[in-house]
Amino acid sequence: xxxxxxxxxxxxxxxxxxxxxxxxxxxxxxxxxxxxxxxxxxxxxxxxxxxxxxxxxxxxxxxxxxxxxxxxxxxxxxxxxxxxxxxxxxxxxxxxxxxxxxxxxxxxxxxxxxxxxxxxxxxxxxxxxxxxxxxxxxxxxxxxxxxxxxxxxxxxxxxxxxxxxxxxxxxxxxxxxxxxxxxxxxxxxxxxxxxxxxxxxxxxxxxxxxxxxxxxxxxxxxxxxxxxxxxxxxxxxxxxxxxxxxxxxxx
Amino acid sequence: xxxxxxxxxxxxxxxxxxxxxxxxxxxxxxxxxxxxxxxxxxxxxxxxxxxxxxxxxxxxxxxxxxxxxxxxxxxxxxxxxxxxxxxxxxxxxxxxxxxxxxxxxxxxxxxxxxxxxxxxxxxxxxxxxxxxxxxxxxxxxxxxxxxxxxxxxxxxxxxxxxxxxxxxxxxxxxxxxxxxxxxxxxxxxxxxxxxxxxxxxxxxxxxxxxxxxxxxxxxxxxxxxxxxxxxxxxxxxxxxxxxxxxxxxxxxxxxxxxxxxxxxxxxxxxxxxxxxxxxxxxxxxxxxxxxxxxxxxxxxxxxxxxxxxxx
Numbered sequence: 066x067x068x069x070x071x072x073x074x075x076x077x078x079x080x081x082x083x084x085x086x087x088x089x090x091x092x093x094x095x096x097x098x099x100x101x102x103x104x105x106x107x108x109x110x111x112x113x114x115x116x117x118x119x120x121x122x123x124x125x126x127x128x129x130x131x132x133x134x135x136x137x138x139x140x141x142x143x144x145x146x147x148x149x150x151x152x153x154x155x156x157x158x159x160x161x162x163x164x165x166x167x168x169x170x171x172x173x174x175x176x177x178x179x180x181x182x183x184x185x186x187x188x189x190x191x192x193x194x195x196x197x198x199x200x201x202x203x204x205x206x207x208x209x210x211x212x213x214x215x216x217x218x219x220x221x222x223x224x225x226x227x228x229x230x231x232x233x234x235x236x237x238x239x240x241x242x243x244x245x246x247x248x249x250x251x252x253x254x255x256x257x258x259x260x261x262x263x264x265x266x267x268x269x270x271x272x273x274x275x276x277x278x279x280x281x282x283x284x285x286x287x288x289x290x291x292x293x294x295x296x297x298x299x300x301x302x303x304x305x306x307x308x309x310x311x312x313x314x315x316x
Numbered sequence: 317x318x319x320x321x322x323x324x325x326x327x328x329x330x331x332x333x334x335x336x337x338x339x340x341x342x343x344x345x346x347x348x349x350x351x352x353x354x355x356x357x358x359x360x361x362x363x364x365x366x367x368x369x370x371x372x373x374x375x376x377x378x379x380x381x382x383x384x385x386x387x388x389x390x391x392x393x394x395x396x397x398x399x400x401x402x403x404x405x406x407x408x409x410x411x412x413x414x415x416x417x418x419x420x421x422x423x424x425x426x427x428x429x430x431x432x433x434x435x436x437x438x439x440x441x442x443x444x445x446x447x448x449x450x451x452x453x454x455x456x457x458x459x460x461x462x463x464x465x466x467x468x469x470x471x472x473x474x475x476x477x478x479x480x481x482x483x484x485x486x487x488x489x490x491x492x493x494x495x496x497x498x499x500x501x502x503x504x505x506x507x508x509x510x511x512x513x514x515x516x517x518x519x520x521x522x523x524x525x526x527x528x529x530x531x532x533x534x535x536x537x538x539x540x541x542x543x544x545x546x547x548x549x550x551x552x553x554x555x556x557x558x559x560x561x562x563x564x565x566x567x568x569x570x571x572x573x574x575x576x577x578x579x580x581x582x583x584x585x586x587x588x589x590x591x592x593x594x595x596x597x598x599x600x601x602x603x604x605x606x607x608x609x610x611x612x613x614x615x616x617x618x619x620x621x622x623x624x625x626x627x
Contacts, residue, residue, distance in 0.1 A: 115507050141509035155500035158493075166497045169490045170509030179490070222509055 068093040068258050069114070069226060074123035076109055076282075083109040085282040086123070091226070096252065096259045098273030098290065100266070102302060105279040107262045108150060111230050114260075115147045116140045127226070142174050146224035148215040150231040150262070156204035160214055163203050164189055164221045171222020186221065193217045193247065209240045216244075220251065227252075228260045233268060241265070245272055270294060278302070319484045322625040323567070327480050330571060331473065338469055345469060349537075351578040352472040353530055357555040358562075358570035359479040360526035365556065366564035367486060368519045369499025373552045374414070374430030377437060378407040378524045380547035382531025384441075387453040387541040396459040400471065400532035407528030408521050415520040419513050434552065438543035452542035459536060468533050475526055476571075482522075483567045487627050495519055496565070527551070557596070561603055563610025567627045572611050 069091040076084040084106045091097055099107050112118040114125060116137030125133045132140055146167075155163050168182045168189075177185070190196040193213045198206065203214060212232055219227055229248070233241050245268060252259055263269045269276065270290040278286040278293060280302045286293050293299055300310035338348040357375055364372045382403030389399040410433075418429045442450045486492030494515045497505035506512055535541045554577070555570075562573025577596075584592040607614035616623040 117503055117507065136511075137503075137506040138509050138511045141507055147507055149504065153501045153504040155497050155504070157500060158496055162493060162496070166493045166505075166510070167508050169493060174509055179488075182490075218508060 066093045067091065068128065070124075070126040071110070071114065072124040072126065074110070074113055074120045074125070076106075076113060076118060076120050082282050084113065084120070087279070087282070087284050088123075089277055089284065089287075091258060091260065092275075093258050094256070095274040096261060096272055098269035098276040099260055099262045099279065100264075100269055100276060101279035104281075106282040107279055108230055109282075110279070111147060111228050111260070111262065115145060115228060138170070141170065141222055141224075142172055144172050144223070144225035145228070146171070146219040146222050146226070147228035148212075148219045148230055148232050150234060152208075152211050152215060154203040154211060154214055154218070157202060159200050159202055160195055160206070161186060161190065161199040163214055164195075164217050167218040167221025168223075171224070173223065189217050189220055192251070193220075208235050209237075212236060212240075212244065213247075216247070220255075223255070224257060226258050226260070228262075230262045231264065232261075233263060233265055241268060248272065266294075319488055319627065320624050323484065323627050326568070326625055327484075327571075330575075331477060335473065338466075342465075345465065347578065347582055349465070349469050349472065351574055352469065352476055353533070354554060354558060354578055355571055355574040356472055356475045356479065356526050356530050357551060358558045358574050359476060359483065360523040361555040362559050362564060362566075362570045363479075363483065363486065363495075363523040364519050365559055366566070366569065367492060367499065368495040368516055370516065370520070371424075371427040371556075372430050372520070372523075373427050373549075373556075374411075374433045375527045375555050376547055376549050376551035377430065377433035378411065378527035379531035379534065379551045380434070380437060380543075381407040381410050382528030383535040383541045383546040384447055384453075384531075385528070386532035386535045387455055388447055390455060390458050390536075391453055393458070396462060396536055397467070400529055400536065403532035404525040404528035407524045407531070411521045411524030412517070415517045419516045419520075431549075431552075434547050434549050438547040441543045448541075450543065452540060452545070454540050455535060456539040459539065463536065463539075465537070468537060471529070471533060475529060479526060480567060480571070484627070487567060491515065491518070499565075527555075557600065559610075561600070561610055563612030563614075566610070566612045569610050569612045576611070 067090050071087060071089040073086045073088055074084050075086055087110060101107050109118065113120050116135065120133065124131060127143065127145065155166065165182060165186045168185045187196065190199055193216060195210065195213055195217060198210060206214060216232055233244055236244060261269065261273065273290055276288065276290050276293045277284060278299050285302065286296045286299045297310055300313050301307050304310045304313065334348050338345040361372060361375050364370050385403035385406040386399045389402060390396040414429055414433065418425050441447055447453060494510045497508065497510050498512055498515060502512060531546065558573030558577045559570045561577060562571065563569030581592050584595055603610065612626055615626060
């Protein structure tokens with residue numbers, strides 16, 4: 066079943082075309098890796114899906130509903146959650162409050178009592194290993210903890226579609242493995258579909274069912290990780306040189 | 317989460333002290349009146365400024381609208397004690413119109429839009445000559461006979477207590493958290509499910525009621541409204557000043573700020589008349605340097621036990 070259909074999305078910023086007729090289908094339950102060099106439009110696509118940007122043309126269909134013009138907060142309540150590459154936590158609020166706000170305004174908005182919301186918040190904090198830090202202000206955490214809190218806040222609304230925008234950026238290897246395990250575990254437990262933007266190739270290739278490659282706002286490849294990593298076009302984009310790319314793919 | 321019982325007791329003690337002092341002598345009653353007047357302005361501002369993080373310069377406009385609503389209605393023979401509250405509703409209506417337009421856009425037009433209100437409305441009144449134009453409306457004939465300073469004091473006290481209760485509630489309610497999330501990060505709050513437009517509009521309209529009523533009281537007390545007197549930017553300035561002084565975004569911040577400000581102003585005016593604003597400017601610089609989160613934030617940082625009570 067297709068959970069999210071992105072159809073011919075175009076987004077311009079002045080003269081720059083950040084997204085050029087990008088179409089992606091997301092199948093329920095999969096982890097889709099979204100890769101591409103810097104400036105290829107990955108984050109713009111995420112911003113369009115999560116509702117921060119209105120696309121200039123194209124459609125986004127989520128669970129057979131056209132959400133192209135629906136505001137961001139309603140998309141969150143429909144089950145689309147995201148994390149930010151550049152951390153955007155509620156810095157002067159506590160860890161607990163950061164997640165609590167997510168629980169209160171997520172899919173259960175208006176239907177969950179404060180008491181239930183609090184115990185749900187504690188649950189999420191425990192799963193992500195943040196429970197001990199719950200009374201600290203978000204700004205006082207270190208980068209690993211902040212990344213985990215971003216994830217916790219996104220999970221708080223009980224999403225069906227989780228978009229992770231470089232949630233491993235700046236983490237040391239030990240933390241990366243921990244985070245990947247967490248993501249796998251949570252996905253199985255909560256039956257989520259995930260879009261994952263990542264620069265770390267081995268992480269994306271390892272965890273994704275499918276990979277989409279963007280370059281200069283266009284989709285240049287799509288398929289299983291093994292396939293895509295052998296694609297000459299993709300290698301060329303990353304190496305910036307056709308000869309090198311051919312040699313890499315042959316290897 | 318619940319509000320600590322001791323917090324309510326602390327608030328109760330502060331109000332009790334104010335009541336006792338206002339009954340001691342009429343001079344004290346005057347001081348308490350000005351403390352409570354500023355408290356109502358600062359506390360209601362705090363909801364929009366401290367919780368939602370919106371720089372609202374328009375409090376003076378709400379005071380003015382309230383004062384003029386009161387003056388126009390009571391000069392038409394309306395019961396002044398009802399007209400006071402209608403002033404509150406008319407400033408809510410103004411806030412709704414402004415908020416409905418301004419909150420449509422994310423960019424912060426809010427401080428400009430609210431500041432414009434304070435200057436544009438008196439010019440409108442003077443220019444068109446409505447409601448007495450430049451000379452305003454003199455009210456003694458209409459309301460002088462039912463004037464009772466203690467009733468006005470009582471209304472202010474009740475208003476302040478109501479806002480205190482609302483603010484207490486906001487420190488633990490979903491709505492309060494939603495506003496704080498918006499203050500911290502607009503986009504992140506929206507993608508976390510917070511309806512920015514609705515939350516901001518509700519907060520703005522809610523907190524416009526109180527300066528509206530306060531404006532009515534001001535007109536009642538002075539028996540006179542003029543465009544420049546009612547729409548005086550000083551009301552906005554003082555409310556922001558004491559909120560910062562006490563600690564914005566907290567329940568006790570504006571209360572403590574107003575107490576310190578009015579008492580200090582009274583003492584300074586008696587002893588070094590003319591220097592009070594100069595000294596206050598220095599005080600603000602000191603506060604910004606050493607206690608950026610105001611008196612309440614300063615104390616909270618230093619004592620765990622107090623921080624549970626002093627919300």
